[in-house]
Amino acid sequence: MSDYDAIVIGAGLGGLSAASILAKNGFKTLICENTSWVGGCCSSMDYDGYTFDIGASIVELSFVIDNLFAKLGRKTSDYIDFIPVDPIYGFVTEDGQKFSYPVSIEGTREVIAKLSPEDAEAWDRFAKVGSEAINLAFGQVMAESMMSFTDAIKSTLSNPKLAKYLPYMVKNFESVLCSFFKNDKIRASMSLQSYFIGLPPALCPGYVAFLAYSEHEGIFYPRGGMIQIPKGIARAFEEFGGEIKFNTRVKKVLVEGGQAIGVELEDGTQIRSRLVVSNVNAKTLYLDMIGRENLPGWAVRTMENFPLSIPAPMIMLGLDTKPDLEAHHTFCYSTLEKMNSIWFDDYLNNRIPVAGFMLISWPSHADPSLAPAGHHCLNLVSFCPYELADSDWNKMREPYLEASLDAMEEKFHLNLRDHITVAKLHTPYDLENILLLPRGAVYGLQNDLFCTAMFRPRMKSRVIKNLYLSGASVHLGGGVPTTIGSGIVAGGIIEKDFG
Amino acid sequence: MKEKMKKALLVAVAASAVAGYFSASQSTRRYIAHLAKQLPYLPYRYFI
Numbered sequence: 001m002s003d004y005d006a007i008v009i010g011a012g013l014g015g016l017s018a019a020s021i022l023a024k025n026g027f028k029t030l031i032c033e034n035t036s037w038v039g040g041c042c043s044s045m046d047y048d049g050y051t052f053d054i055g056a057s058i059v060e061l062s063f064v065i066d067n068l069f070a071k072l073g074r075k076t077s078d079y080i081d082f083i084p085v086d087p088i089y090g091f092v093t094e095d096g097q098k099f100s101y102p103v104s105i106e107g108t109r110e111v112i113a114k115l116s117p118e119d120a121e122a123w124d125r126f127a128k129v130g131s132e133a134i135n136l137a138f139g140q141v142m143a144e145s146m147m148s149f150t151d152a153i154k155s156t157l158s159n160p161k162l163a164k165y166l167p168y169m170v171k172n173f174e175s176v177l178c179s180f181f182k183n184d185k186i187r188a189s190m191s192l193q194s195y196f197i198g199l200p201p202a203l204c205p206g207y208v209a210f211l212a213y214s215e216h217e218g219i220f221y222p223r224g225g226m227i228q229i230p231k232g233i234a235r236a237f238e239e240f241g242g243e244i245k246f247n248t249r250v251k252k253v254l255v256e257g258g259q260a261i262g263v264e265l266e267d268g269t270q271i272r273s274r275l276v277v278s279n280v281n282a283k284t285l286y287l288d289m290i291g292r293e294n295l296p297g298w299a300v301r302t303m304e305n306f307p308l309s310i311p312a313p314m315i316m317l318g319l320d321t322k323p324d325l326e327a328h329h330t331f332c333y334s335t336l337e338k339m340n341s342i343w344f345d346d347y348l349n350n351r352i353p354v355a356g357f358m359l360i361s362w363p364s365h366a367d368p369s370l371a372p373a374g375h376h377c378l379n380l381v382s383f384c385p386y387e388l389a390d391s392d393w394n395k396m397r398e399p400y401l402e403a404s405l406d407a408m409e410e411k412f413h414l415n416l417r418d419h420i421t422v423a424k425l426h427t428p429y430d431l432e433n434i435l436l437l438p439r440g441a442v443y444g445l446q447n448d449l450f451c452t453a454m455f456r457p458r459m460k461s462r463v464i465k466n467l468y469l470s471g472a473s474v475h476l477g478g479g480v481p482t483t484i485g486s487g488i489v490a491g492g493i494i495e496k497d498f499g
Numbered sequence: 500m501k502e503k504m505k506k507a508l509l510v511a512v513a514a515s516a517v518a519g520y521f522s523a524s525q526s527t528r529r530y531i532a533h534l535a536k537q538l539p540y541l542p543y544r545y546f547i
Contacts, residue, residue: 302543
């Protein structure tokens with residue numbers, strides 16, 4: 001006898017999205033969440049009067065969130081108050097030049113024309129192709145499970161325009177950018193998005209390059225911090241009768257005769273269900289929670305060999321002044337080669353990038369309520385290895401914080417040391433301990449071409465019956481719209497199987 | 500004769516792949532090398 005129809009492990013965006021669809025469709029659904037809050041990598045924490053985001057910092061492709069609420073028969077605006085963000089990015093180049101890209105396509109063209117006149121026309125072409133690629137092709141792929149070649153063929157046949165953009169899936173991000181833009185500063189300014197899926201421009205699939213366009217269709221920040229997105233979905237879930245147990249760590253997925261039949265909690269409690277949805281990292285799910293004893297040898301080896309994504313340590317600063325910045329995000333790398341060197345020279349050699357952190361996020365610019373009156377909060381984001389060649393993150397906590405503050409002064413010309421009221425650092429160890437991200441992998445498994453779509457763990461497990469997956473480990477990888485999309489698709493598959 | 504043709508064709512394909520790889524940009528070579536390392540795992544990944 002089952003206690004629930006569905007148990008969802010983890011209240012991250014994918015798990016919440018799948019759970020809310022199931023609850024809406026009458027499934028008695030329980031979410032077991034390890035922490036005392038919702039959202040996983042899309043969340044916020046309160047420290048000394050400041051609200052700091054602890055992962056995702058902005059929302060793009062917001063139509064995915066609207067799709068979820070539409071499926072629930074609800075309106076996004078009744079649950080989340082999105083603030084439009086403009087400009088999108090500010091840049092500080094090595095020679096001290098500052099510029100920013102507004103949301104407006106024409107406004108961005110003007111900025112590009114000043115920096116590199118020949119690239120202004122290239123921007124027009126890039127925006128045109130990007131608009132088609134995102135709206136006519138890849139938008140559809142995001143709403144499909146892509147679990148097999150059959151799914152891919154069906155998707156292409158139902159939307160022949162997708163075939164036109166397939167070359168962008170085969171090329172790398174860097175080649176796509178270089179095929180449009182000539183000036184290295186412009187190329188670099190469009191390259192940050194490759195790290196949004198945790199890869200350098202040389203290894204990132206080419207279609208991701210069009211994220212640099214998609215942001216011009218509008219980017220948003222939820223009033224009250226990024227946690228308001230999962231909170232909004234959780235509210236809808238609870239309205240449909242769904243239940244969330246916080247501070248509840250799942251130790252095992254119960255398997256009987258090759259079938260998931262519930263979960264065992266850390267305290268030994270067993271809860272039975274007709275099906276289990278996992279929103280935790282797929283390596284953790286298969287190797288630890290399912291257990292090697294319940295998997296065929298080839299499945300164990302496959303999961304062991306899946307590469308994890310790069311960790312993104314984050315520094316959270318509370319300030320008693322307004323920082324001299326122009327945009328929600330400010331970025332400081334000035335060539336594609338330097339973007340690649342973070343991976344090839346530093347990450348692969350277990351070194352903290354010598355050039356320091358790369359991105360400042362300034363959420364209190366969009367929403368002043370995140371800090372006390374007159375104060376602001378910043379997040380400094382970088383990409384670093386989990387293992388360090390000459391040290392470890394416990395020893396590097398203070399030196400890393402100090403080096404990052406130095407870099408903030410040198411590269412961003414921000415002299416804010418005397419104005420810092422709160423300074424917190426989440427190292428890869430913290431990400432692993434707090435959010436249960438193995439080795440701090442914020443984007444789940446690596447997101448390259450051979451870990452994408454049907455080469456990523458399936459949303460409907462083939463090796464364990466009645467086990468479903470959502471979140472950053474499945475198609476389409478880490479990110480706010482992508483993980484919500486995974487939950488929508490997983491919920492749809494379960495509806496078909498059990499509805 | 501047929502066997503010889505087959506072998507010649509295989510050698511030609513391999514040679515053009517190698518030539519293509521070395522004439523590609525450093526970025527493309529990095530990309531190909533990165534993906535090539537994962538080729539052996541693809542059949543298994545498809546079934547997990």
